[in-house]
Amino acid sequence: MLEPKYKRELPPFTRAEFDGRAERARRLMARAKLDGMLLTSMVNQEYLAGFQCQFPVSSPSRPWYFYFPRTGAPVGVVPAVGENAWRTSSWVEEVRTWPSPRPENEGLDILRDLIAGTRRRYGRIGVEMGPETRLGMPVEDLLRLRDMIRPHEMVDCEPVMRELRFIKSKAEIARVRRACRIACAAFDLLPDFVESGDSEKVIMRKMKTRCTALGADDTSYMMTRTGPQGLPSWVAGPYDHVPRKGDVLAIDTGCKYDGYSSDLNRNFSFGKPSDAVRRAHDKLWRATRAGIEAAVPGATAEQVFLAQAAILNEGGSADGFKRMGRFGHGLGKLLTEPPSNKLGDKTKLRPGMVLTVEPGLLMDNGMMVAHEENLAITEDGNRLLTMRAPREIPTIRV
Amino acid sequence: MLEPKYKRELPPFTRAEFDGRAERARRLMARAKLDGMLLTSMVNQEYLAGFQCQFPVSSPSRPWYFYFPRTGAPVGVVPAVGENAWRTSSWVEEVRTWPSPRPENEGLDILRDLIAGTRRRYGRIGVEMGPETRLGMPVEDLLRLRDMIRPHEMVDCEPVMRELRFIKSKAEIARVRRACRIACAAFDLLPDFVESGDSEKVIMRKMKTRCTALGADDTSYMMTRTGPQGLPSWVAGPYDHVPRKGDVLAIDTGCKYDGYSSDLNRNFSFGKPSDAVRRAHDKLWRATRAGIEAAVPGATAEQVFLAQAAILNEGGSADGFKRMGRFGHGLGKLLTEPPSNKLGDKTKLRPGMVLTVEPGLLMDNGMMVAHEENLAITEDGNRLLTMRAPREIPTIRV
Numbered sequence: 001m002l003e004p005k006y007k008r009e010l011p012p013f014t015r016a017e018f019d020g021r022a023e024r025a026r027r028l029m030a031r032a033k034l035d036g037m038l039l040t041s042m043v044n045q046e047y048l049a050g051f052q053c054q055f056p057v058s059s060p061s062r063p064w065y066f067y068f069p070r071t072g073a074p075v076g077v078v079p080a081v082g083e084n085a086w087r088t089s090s091w092v093e094e095v096r097t098w099p100s101p102r103p104e105n106e107g108l109d110i111l112r113d114l115i116a117g118t119r120r121r122y123g124r125i126g127v128e129m130g131p132e133t134r135l136g137m138p139v140e141d142l143l144r145l146r147d148m149i150r151p152h153e154m155v156d157c158e159p160v161m162r163e164l165r166f167i168k169s170k171a172e173i174a175r176v177r178r179a180c181r182i183a184c185a186a187f188d189l190l191p192d193f194v195e196s197g198d199s200e201k202v203i204m205r206k207m208k209t210r211c212t213a214l215g216a217d218d219t220s221y222m223m224t225r226t227g228p229q230g231l232p233s234w235v236a237g238p239y240d241h242v243p244r245k246g247d248v249l250a251i252d253t254g255c256k257y258d259g260y261s262s263d264l265n266r267n268f269s270f271g272k273p274s275d276a277v278r279r280a281h282d283k284l285w286r287a288t289r290a291g292i293e294a295a296v297p298g299a300t301a302e303q304v305f306l307a308q309a310a311i312l313n314e315g316g317s318a319d320g321f322k323r324m325g326r327f328g329h330g331l332g333k334l335l336t337e338p339p340s341n342k343l344g345d346k347t348k349l350r351p352g353m354v355l356t357v358e359p360g361l362l363m364d365n366g367m368m369v370a371h372e373e374n375l376a377i378t379e380d381g382n383r384l385l386t387m388r389a390p391r392e393i394p395t396i397r398v
Numbered sequence: 399m400l401e402p403k404y405k406r407e408l409p410p411f412t413r414a415e416f417d418g419r420a421e422r423a424r425r426l427m428a429r430a431k432l433d434g435m436l437l438t439s440m441v442n443q444e445y446l447a448g449f450q451c452q453f454p455v456s457s458p459s460r461p462w463y464f465y466f467p468r469t470g471a472p473v474g475v476v477p478a479v480g481e482n483a484w485r486t487s488s489w490v491e492e493v494r495t496w497p498s499p500r501p502e503n504e505g506l507d508i509l510r511d512l513i514a515g516t517r518r519r520y521g522r523i524g525v526e527m528g529p530e531t532r533l534g535m536p537v538e539d540l541l542r543l544r545d546m547i548r549p550h551e552m553v554d555c556e557p558v559m560r561e562l563r564f565i566k567s568k569a570e571i572a573r574v575r576r577a578c579r580i581a582c583a584a585f586d587l588l589p590d591f592v593e594s595g596d597s598e599k600v601i602m603r604k605m606k607t608r609c610t611a612l613g614a615d616d617t618s619y620m621m622t623r624t625g626p627q628g629l630p631s632w633v634a635g636p637y638d639h640v641p642r643k644g645d646v647l648a649i650d651t652g653c654k655y656d657g658y659s660s661d662l663n664r665n666f667s668f669g670k671p672s673d674a675v676r677r678a679h680d681k682l683w684r685a686t687r688a689g690i691e692a693a694v695p696g697a698t699a700e701q702v703f704l705a706q707a708a709i710l711n712e713g714g715s716a717d718g719f720k721r722m723g724r725f726g727h728g729l730g731k732l733l734t735e736p737p738s739n740k741l742g743d744k745t746k747l748r749p750g751m752v753l754t755v756e757p758g759l760l761m762d763n764g765m766m767v768a769h770e771e772n773l774a775i776t777e778d779g780n781r782l783l784t785m786r787a788p789r790e791i792p793t794i795r796v
Contacts, residue, residue, distance in 0.1 A: 003591075003607075009599065009638055055633040058619035058652055059734040060532045061727065081722050084631030100723050101738050103529035129537040131501035134458045139527040139537060140554060156538060193401075201407065205610050208617075209401075212606045217599070219606075220618040221456035233482030235453040240407055254456055324479050325498050329459065336457040340499050 003213060010174055010258060017169060018050050018091045022074070028160045029070045033122040036069040036115060037157045038145075040136030041128055043333045044161055046259050049074065052089035053082060056136065062100040063137035065111060066092070069118045077110050106141060112148045125149060126157025132338060133158050162338055166330070167352035173376045175260035176331065176354055177385040179216070180374050183255045184387040186210035187266045194249070194268075196398045200224045200238030203249065211255045218256035221335055225250055226270070229277050230367025234324055234360065245271040245398050248369065254335035263335045263356050264386050265372040271398045277369070280361050281393040284371040287311035288389070291328065291341070291357035295375055295382050301339040301347045301355075304328065308341070308359040320360030320368060328358040331374055353377045354385070401611060408572055408656060415567060416448050416489045420472070426558045427468045431520040434467040434513060435555045438534030439526055441731045442559055444657050447472065450487040451480060454534065460498040461535035463509060464490070467516045475508050504539060510546045523547060524555025530736060531556050560736055564728070565750035571774045573658035574729065574752055575783040577614070578772050581653045582785040584608035585664045592647070592666075594796045598622045598636035601647065609653045616654035619733055623648055624668070627675050628765025632722055632758065643669040643796050646767065652733035661733045661754050662784050663770040669796045675767070678759050679791040682769040685709035686787070689726065689739070689755035693773055693780050699737040699745045699753075702726065706739070706757040718758030718766060726756040729772055751775045752783070 025048060029037065045051045045066045056064045065077040073093070076086045079100035086095050096114075098107045115125055127142065128135060135142060146154045168176070186207055193210070194203050204224040211219045225237035226247045235252070243249060252265035269277060287308040294307035308327045312320065321327060321342075330337035331354045339347035341357070349355070355377065360370035371389055375382040423446060427435065443449045443464045454462045463475040471491070474484045477498035484493050494512075496505045513523055525540065526533060533540060544552045566574070584605055591608070592601055602622040609617045623635035624645045633650070641647060650663035667675060685706040692705035706725045710718065719725060719740075728735035729752045737745035739755070747753070753775065758768035769787060773780040 003604070009597075012638070052637075053633060054619050054621055058732075060530050060732065061734040061736075061738070062723070079723060080720065081632050082634075083721075085634035088630065088634055088637065099720065101530075101740070102723075106529075127537070131504075131536055131538075132458050132499075133536050135533050135537050138529060138531050138556075139525070139533050139540065140529075142537065158536075199407075201615070205613070205615070206401070208610045209607045212603050212610065212617075215603070217603070218618050219610075220616050221452050223452055232486070234479050235451060236480075236483035236486055239450075239486065240410070322478065322497065323481075325460075325477060325500075334456075334458065336459040338459075340459070342499070 010178065013050065013171055015091055017171060021048055021164065025068065025160070025164055026070055028163055032126070032160050034070060034124050034126045034157060034160065035120060035122050035152070036067060036118045037126040037160065038111060039066040039068065039128065041134060042136065044128065047165060047333060049076060049090045049092045051076065051086055052259070053085040055082070063106050063141070065107060067111065067114045071119050075114055077107050106137070108141060108145050108148060111145060115149045115152055123152055124155050125152050126160060127154055128158055128161065129156040130158030165332060165337065167350060168332055168354050168376070172260060172332065173354060175258050176262060176374065179255045179257040179260055179262035180264060180385040181387070182211055182214045182216050182257065183253050183262050183264055185214050190268060191394055191396045194396050197242060199240050199242045200226055201240060204238040207251060207253065216255040216257060219253070221254040223252040227367055229274050229365060230280070230363050230369050232367065234368055234370060243270050246274065248277060249396070250370070252372065260333055261331065261335045262374055263331050263372060264374055265370055266389055267369060267393050269393050269395045271395065273393050273395065276363060277393060280363055280369045282391060283312065284359050284361055284369060285389065285391045287359035288357050288371050288373055291359065292373065292375060292382065292384065295349060295355055295357065295377060297349055297351055297377055297379065299349050301341045301345040301349070302343055304355070304357065305341040305343065308357065312359055312361055320362045320370065323362060323368060324360045324370070327360070328356040328372070330354065331356050349377045351377050351379050408576065411448065411569055413489055415569060419446055419562065423466065423558065423562055424468055426561055430524070430558050432468060432522050432524040432555060432558065433518060433520050434465060434516045435524040435558065436509065437464040437466065437526065439532060440534065442526065445563060445731060447474060447488045447490045449474065449484055450657070451483040453480065461504050461539070463505060465509065465512045469517050473512055475505050504535070506539060506543050506546060509543060513547045513550055521550055522553050523550050524558060525552055526556055526559065527554040528556030563730060563735065565748060566730055566752050566774070570658060570730065571752060573656050574660060574772065577653045577655040577658055577660035578662060578783040579785070580609055580612045580614050580655065581651050581660050581662055583612050588666060589792055589794045592794050595640060597638050597640045598624055599638060602636040605649060605651065614653040614655060617651070619652040621650040625765055627672050627763060628678070628761050628767050630765065632766055632768060641668050644672065646675060647794070648768065650770065657731055659729065659731065659733045660772055661729050661770060662772055663768055664787055665767060665791050667791050667793045669793065671791050671793065674761060675791060678761055678767045680789060681710065682757050682759055682767060683787065683789045685757035686755050686769050686771055689757065690771060690773060690780065690782065693747060693753055693755065693775060695747055695749055695775055695777065697747050699739045699743040699747070700741060702753070702755065703739040703741065706755065710757055710759055718760045718768065721760060721766060722758040722768070725758065726754040726770070728752065729754050747775045749775050749777050
């Protein structure tokens with residue numbers, strides 16, 4: 001079981017898929033009045049250029065750029081060390097390089113020339129600057145570049161990239177689904193491999209070996225936390241803590257497969273669960289069901305939240321929301337993407353969107369319990385991508 | 399072997415260690431004329447506040463901040479979902495939270511109030527903006543905040559954080575060493591578990607399961623590439639490619655243990671290596687030895703480069719440098735940190751610095767071969783943290 005014999009990969013994205021993405025990008029750019037986009041995040045370079053390289057995310061020593069004009073040929077602008085990685089993985093034929101690291105000029109002159117050579121219609125160049133973005137280059141260099149490209153104006157292109165990535169293709173959804181199924185298979189076996197005396201860190205490593213053996217490319221997010229009859233809170237751990245009888249173990253994980261992520265969480269009880277834990281688990285299971293039923297085309301992210309909250313409000317506290325800030329979110333290349341299932345998020349669900357449903361419950365003793373499932377919106381409802389969690393909390397023998 | 403029974407963790411960082419870091423930070427801030435630093439990257443929040451949380455790196459939906467004034471109490475400013483993670487892991491007692499995601503105001507008002515309440519001496523607040531930094535919040539929000547904190551000026555604090563993190567404590571070096579030893583142990587066993595027919599992706603997953611079973615917390619960087627008598631280039635892969643007899647396999651990995659990274663690479667030959675590969679491997683081994691011998695207190699990063707280049711220049715091409723841009727670099731919490739072993743980098747090596755030595759060779763057929771070892775500078779020379787690669791390239795039976 002622990003040996004990754006897993007060899008049947010999903011077929012690679014077709015050239016037609018990338019052409020379709022580029023075509024949609026150009027339409028959205030025209031609507032947003034952009035002459036070009038300078039993409040610095042790996043996730044958007046992967047999405048639009050098909051570039052695949054683990055290195056930029058782990059090493060901030062060199063920036064990596066993808067310049068995508070609204071008309072004309074796109075260009076990869078990467079450190080010389082990455083030229084072959086670009087040519088091997090991307091459909092984008094033009095690549096320019098510079099000898100990096102070179103802090104005094106990390107390819108900025110190349111970018112300036114490309115932007116100066118862009119057909120000028122709107123005078124606006126998009127850069128990832130808005131909500132939920134992270135810049136893939138130093139801020140100082142971005143501000144220098146902003147001056148270097150005048151009279152072109154630098155504006156946010158987050159809305160374009162968000163809209164572009166909202167609707168997933170079948171091939172994308174297949175990747176999220178595989179990432180989900182890998183984690184689900186590992187969760188299914190968990191009571192057989194977690195032992196009394198394992199610390200949170202050891203449990204995390206055991207889950208990571210299983211997920212990798214089952215085909216995950218990356219398991220870096222594996223939140224592993226235990227606490228008395230629930231968790232002190234969400235997204236913490238693992239620490240060196242060793243769980244005791246009666247504790248709840250929660251793992252929230254985002255396994256990755258071929259550049260796409262799952263995001264699901266499961267709970268386990270060390271020994272027999274208390275009545276309070278059993279009731280909480282059942283309530284969350286029902287809230288999740290309500291959220292799944294509400295996630296249909298035309299509904300809003302807010303409605304998916306409200307459906308879950310209605311169940312949690314039965315007899316009291318939907319206070320988990322105050323801690324978590326939302327009851328699920330978008331999912332795809334990243335563990336978390338827009339929208340947010342929360343009050344005020346009126347994003348309309350459309351076929352091809354991928355969503356998590358994630359209610360959280362604050363128990364009387366102040367502890368948290370949460371659940372999470374992943375689904376894809378379809379023409380007539382949705383398709384669950386995870387294997388549904390059992391209604392009763394599974395136990396680990398201690 | 400594949401089951402992570404690994405339970406003996408290194409003792410946690412002491413409070414004295416964090417007090418020492420904070421004290422040095424304050425001295426460096428006075429020298430740089432900073433009244434405060436707003437740290438948005440997880441790596442600097444971990445380093446200075448001791449905050450531990452996997453979530454922010456995987457999920458860009460919410461920003462996480464650490465405000466460190468030169469005088470007065472530091473404050474964690476984190477989404478409500480992360481309050482407990484902060485309290486459990488950090489020595490910093492004051493925490494402020496807001497209900498996130500809230501794109502219209504992601505904690506900016508809290509930051510404005512904290513900065514307004516800072517004792518004003520220089521009127522300058524540091525933010526990570528310079529070389530090799532990545533901002534942990536959207537750029538648009540940073541620019542808004544810059545206006546909100548006037549008359550305080552926003553300036554780069556990269557030089558302060560770089561100097562602060564340059565000199566590693568014994569406890570830090572112990573973590574890098576463990577991360578190195580985990581990868582080395584897995585490399586040592588590699589010829590026994592890689593089989594004919596394994597694709598690059600399968601080989602990567604096999605290495606990841608081993609490293610995790612041996613105690614790695616994270617293995618996200620595992621560059622795995624094969625090519626005929628060398629690699630087409632560096633930092634690419636894994637792809638679906640299945641190596642053939644005579645191919646070289648190179649893995650460059652940065653296993654993480656308790657927040658610290660190793661960064662080493664090893665080569666293997668599928669079947670008997672060609673004479674060209676054998677000679678290249680031997681030359682790199684000798685270049686590495688020369689680099690290690692040159693890495694002593696008082697020497698510069700440039701000198702460590704030159705020592706390696708002198709060996710590679712024997713009889714021809716040190717052209718690997720043109721592709722790689724440097725022959726090694728700093729190492730610590732990140733896979734790559736300053737300085738760069740390259741022409742012009744006059745950074746003086748001091749005891750406590752951790753460095754990689756990484757010569758790369760461009761072969762006659764255009765293929766690359768590289769090596770990498772990690773060491774810590776000591777009072778009287780250095781201490782190797784990796785197990786030295788064998789001088790002869792190991793073979794995998796095919």
